[in-house]
Amino acid sequence: MGSALPLGEPAPLDGLLPASASVGARERAFGVYLHVPFCRVRCGYCDFNTYTAGELRGARQVDYADHAIDEIRMSRRVLEASGLPDRPAVTVFFGGGTPTLLPADDLVRMLGAVRDGFGLAPGAEVTTEANPDSVGRDDLRRLADGGFTRVSFGMQSAVPHVLAALDRTHDPERIPLVVAWARDAGLDVSLDLIYGTPGESLADWRRSLESAIGERPDHLSTYALIVEDGTKLARQIRRGELAEPSDDLEADMYELADDLLAAAGYQWYEVSNWATAPGHRSRHNLGYWRGDDWWGVGPGAHSHVGGVRWWNAKHPAAYAERVTAGLSPAVGRELLDEPTRETERVLLLTRIREGIDVRSLSGGGRHAVAGLIADDLVDAKAALAGVLTLTRRGRLLADAVVRRLLED
């Protein structure tokens, strides 16, 4: 999650939602995101909303679970008071930061609050992100026992010099260990990889891919490195200490990933995500792309319910202050009008394999389809059958496809 909050209107102190938010809610899945804004060190490329011990300005990591639980209880009351129907959480996702910097018991307690507040749907997906060097065998077992079903490890690379350029501190040798522990605990496993790191060659990337595939995770995400303004990496590039990642090399890397993953039996289901089978896709993330509802708990977390999007106070100290005072931690929100919701629908659905129904598009969007087929950006067969699904070339140019679909 990018760290700068958007500009919106002020959010009400009681957090209440307008009546429009409940329209059609029964048809939308409901998920909960819990942000854990702590890291041991800040990696050079990262601009996520996360803090090292020295940056907490009085907020305390040990109190965090309690504050988050306060917000979960409040969220339950707010949804009810705003006229939303009772919906159990279909997915829960702990992200960060580094969720596993908190004791496993804290994470389990937070999950318990979700269960108490909303209930968990049968077969609910409960994921936590984990840093390979901050999670142990016992932690993983305790999480599984506490109801977690899935863990996503930030592997990033198998190549030491690439990890070093990313400021990642873990030893690549640790990946097989943590994957095995997660398996033993009965958790589904996902691995995250980053490509396009300054100094990373196509051969380096192949090594990381082969190493990750060798662990046989159920799910893999590969992300092109985004150089965010204000990060150490951006400064290093500006000063010429590191080379800016090249789009062409990144395109080669994406194609290599797609080849190797397909050959190993992984199927893409979102621009940057692959899974061994539909059942192993991240249902939580699919909720974002399908425009479902979710409540984001924690500092800087974004929520979306029925066309209302809001975001919480960014700093853990400001967040704690508001939650402790019984106020909504939301500091800003936007009410999405119909055209804006349509824009988001197209921009999100385009990214996933299930794609967009051609008939649901505006006149301009439908008009663009023939050109997208001609330019080999969407799959021709699927398009003729009425669904727009990106080709590999289309996935690499997905933003351009979205622009064309949204042209007036």
Add this chain to the structure above:
Amino acid sequence: MSPRAANPPVPAATDPALIRNFCIIAHIDHGKSTLADRMLQITGIVSDRDMRAQYLDRMDIERERGITIKSQAVRMPWQAGDTSYALNMIDTPGHVDFSYEVSRSLAACEGAILLVDAAQGIEAQTLANLYLALENDLEIIPVLNKIDLPAAEPEKYAKELADLIGGTPDDVMRVSGKTGVGVEELLDRVVERIPAPVGNADAPARAMIFDSVYDSYRGVVTYVRMVDGHLNPRERIQMMSTRATHEILEIGVSAPEPTPTKGLGVGEVGYLITGVKDVRQSKVGDTVTTASKSATEALAGYTEPLPMVFSGLYPIDGSDYPELREALDKLKLSDAALVYEPETSVALGFGFRAGFLGLLHLEIVTERLQREFGLEIIATAPSVVYEVTTEDKKTVTVTNPSEFPTGGKIAEVREPMVRAAILAPKDYVGTIMELCQSRRGTMLGMEYLGEDRVEIRYNMPLGEIVFDFFDQLKSKTAGYASLDYEPSGDQAADLVKVDILLQGEQVDAFSAIVHRDKAYAYGVLMTGRLRELIPRQQFEVPIQAAIGARIIARESIRAMRKDVLAKCYGGDITRKRKLLEKQKEGKKRMKMVGRVEVPQEAFIAALSGDTEGKEVKKK
């Protein structure tokens, strides 16, 4: 003599014998305005308290660049011996683009102060204006300015001036406009040396317009030099070129603020206000007479201004087009030489094809549009006027490359020529000759001015001068060379139109008429520049330069392969959507050339590249 005249002559009743009309001929930064300021102060018509630097230059642009675009005339009293005189100082524009205005200002005078920087010596433009002054039989008072500077070499340059105009180095006065040293002596010299005006007080009135300025409060202020007769308040006057009549609402002299008088008599210099709103109704060089008792013969020397350089002016934001039209309409009121008509360009949208007296004029107009009207505009590469004769004996006047007849049916192209004079230290002669030869110049002659400076004269195509020449000249001579040029007819030349194509589509803004020998270089330059400036598209984009159907240079922009944000999760959606909206907004500023999206900025950058003639610095 005395800083304040005892009994200054009264306007409208001044004996011509007590009048001295003079101007100051000087190069741009040789201190003319500072000297003029000092004269205003010493003669007492501007109090020390009101003195602001460069009083006479009214416009911001002028003050900033230290150039005078519009002249003014100031009447100053001066006592020499027991007699009080009226000195009319006519401030002349200093640039070759305005040579016609210069010539009219000179025609209003009997004498000229030739002002030269004692650290730099005479420059080409000064020389050109000096020729004009001598042609008008003006009495020349040579003066070295800035003698207070440590780098001043008065002996050297006094000799140079004496060699040029005759006389001895001792005749050359030495002043400092900055400190005031020598300025009183100079005013005495003006009285002593410059002849009094001569005219027939009883003849029908004849006054020459030497300047015409638009004032947003008062309408057009017309500056005149009376030759014969008398003009009075409330009198009906007639412009002899158009026969149009107007009533004088106000008549007066500048002292230096406008001061109404009971009229103007023989030899006097002053202003008229008639309430007209457009300087075209009061043209520089025209003769003013009275409607009731008209003169039969106009004063000599009037010509219509003739644009020499053309350029397309386009608003960067297409929706500013109506504002641009309005701004040009307003500028026209104060700039009789500005001409324009609507034009459209595939690349740049709606704009105007405008004609200018020269490159500086073009630059001043574009700068005024930006500064005074807040318009962001782009000017296409300047072009000159070509006469193209086709094989079926038709002649087309081409002011825009898009009008150049296509196909193989051209019989002859004639291009305007200029006689260029370049002044530079002698060490640079070789470099300058090389540059002029490469610009198809024919050498006319070379003369030494003093010991180490040379005047080199060339006959050159104007088209070569508007393309980058002055910048090149300056950079190759460490800034020492100065340039002046005047029209010298036309010549037949092997000129072709080079088109630039993006994915096979012609981009009109980049078409240029160039000599056949230079077509390839132009093609390589523009295709290379565009390759750097146009962002990658989803497909490969060939960029070609062509003469007719023949491709002479080619580049290509490789297809973009990746355009996707890797991560898009819950907290990224708003940001991602806003980015998309921004891109959509940005697309409105994109111009489509066929299927290729080109940012407006790319066109602008390509048109204003380093090596183009648009960037003419002050001369």
